[in-house]
Amino acid sequence: xxxxVESGGGLVQPGRSLRLSCSASGFTFxxxxxxxxxxxxxxxxxxxxxxxxxxxxxGYADAVKGRFxxxxxxxxxxxxxxxNSLRVEDTALxxxxxxxxxxxxxxxxxxxxxxxxxxTVSS
Amino acid sequence: QSVLTxxxxxxxxxxxxxxxSCSGGSxxxxxxxxxxxxxxxxxxxxxxxxxxxxxxxxxxxxxSGSKSGTSATLGITGLQTGDEADYYCATWDxxxxxGVFGGGTKVTVL
Numbered sequence: 001x002x003x004x005v006e007s008g009g010g011l012v013q014p015g016r017s018l019r020l021s022c023s024a025s026g027f028t029f030x031x032x033x034x035x036x037x038x039x040x041x042x043x044x045x046x047x048x049x050x051x052x053x054x055x056x057x058x059g060y061a062d063a064v065k066g067r068f069x070x071x072x073x074x075x076x077x078x079x080x081x082x083x084n085s086l087r088v089e090d091t092a093l094x095x096x097x098x099x100x101x102x103x104x105x106x107x108x109x110x111x112x113x114x115x116x117x118x119x120t121v122s123s
Numbered sequence: 124q125s126v127l128t129x130x131x132x133x134x135x136x137x138x139x140x141x142x143x144s145c146s147g148g149s150x151x152x153x154x155x156x157x158x159x160x161x162x163x164x165x166x167x168x169x170x171x172x173x174x175x176x177x178x179x180x181x182x183x184x185x186x187s188g189s190k191s192g193t194s195a196t197l198g199i200t201g202l203q204t205g206d207e208a209d210y211y212c213a214t215w216d217x218x219x220x221x222g223v224f225g226g227g228t229k230v231t232v233l
Contacts, residue, residue, distance in 0.1 A: 035222065037168075044125070045160070045168065045211050047222030059221050100173050107215035107222055109158030109173025116167055 002026035002112045004096045009117035012086055022079040022096030022114060030054075030074035033099035035110065036081050038092035038119075048094070049081065050104035057104045064090075086121045093118050126151060127212055127225035134231040139202050143228045145195040145212030151223060155215040157195040159188055163208045171210075172197065204232045 008020040020036070035050040049070040050059045058070055069082040079096055093116040100108035128146040135141045145157065159172040170179055172188030175195070187198045195212055212225040 037222075037224075044209075044227040045162070045213075045224045047213065047224055050222060061221050062219070095167060105215055105217070105220070106156070107158075107213075108156050109170055109177075109213070110160070110168075111170050111173060111179055113167040113169070 002098070004098065004112055004114035006094065006096050006114045006117035009094065009119045011120045011122065013123050014086060014088055014121055016086055017082070017084045018086060018119060020081040020083065020094055020096075020117060020119070024077045024079065024096075024098070027098070027112075029072075029077040032102055033057075033104045033106070034072060034079045035097045035099060035104070036070065036079075037095045037097050037110070037113075038090075039095070039116075040089070040092040043092075046092075050099070050107070051079070052104045053102040059104050083119070086119075088121050091119060091121045125226040126216055126219070126223045127214065129210075129212060129225035129228045131226070132229045132231065134233055135202050136233045137202055137204060140198065140200045141202060141230060142199075143197045143210050143212075143230070145197070145225050147193050147195075147214065147223075149193060150218035151193075151214045151216040152190065152195055153193040154217060157188065157190050157212055157214045159186075159195075159197045160211045160213065161206075161208045162211070168211070199230070202230075202232055206230060207232050 036048040096114040097110040160168040
């Protein structure tokens with residue numbers, strides 16, 4: 001059974017940092033691209049960032065470019081999102097998601113989702 | 124303002140068919156794969172269609188996806204009350220080098 005379990009969320013002040021982690025199991029982790037998707041209160045789904053199977057290719061939404069960094073450790077079956085210079089508008093439920101393909105720019109679709117981890121940015 | 128345009132809402136009675144459109148451009152839908160998601164209140168989204176028209180195991184064949192040019196469509200036949208949810212399309216945008224979602228469509232079963 002595929003499982004994606006996020007951790008590392010919480011309440012943080014504007015300008016501070018937070019690191020999200022996602023532990024994956026039930027599939028061959030290093031065969032697939034992985035992404036972070038978020039949902040802010042009252043808004044729709046927003047793609048945040050993606051990383052290819054080998055970490056060679058990455059992508060970021062304009063809203064987070066330069067502030068967030070995605071990474072993965074295939075030996076630990078783990079995905080990460082380092083979030084710096086957090087803003088109030090980054091407040092959202094963050095989902096770790098698995099792609100059906102292995103290259104981030106191919107983006108076949110997100111066939112498995114974690115339950116999400118809440119990040120609240122507030123003073 | 125999303126790169127992909129979806130109608131904000133659609134409604135129909137049980138048993139009817141609804142279609143949800145997703146309009147984009149050559150840098151996204153026109154040259155990349157489209158996927159569709161259903162999000163029920165309080166739950167994580169689930170994929171209905173991936174790689175334009177493939178349906179994961181466990182998704183009823185009442186759900187179908189198609190793509191033509193720079194637009195994609197999700198069809199739901201035999202509408203059920205349990206289909207009331209928000210639906211999103213998504214694809215890669217080669218010009219932005221980023222994934223993009225549509226703004227979402229709320230389906231109401233009358």
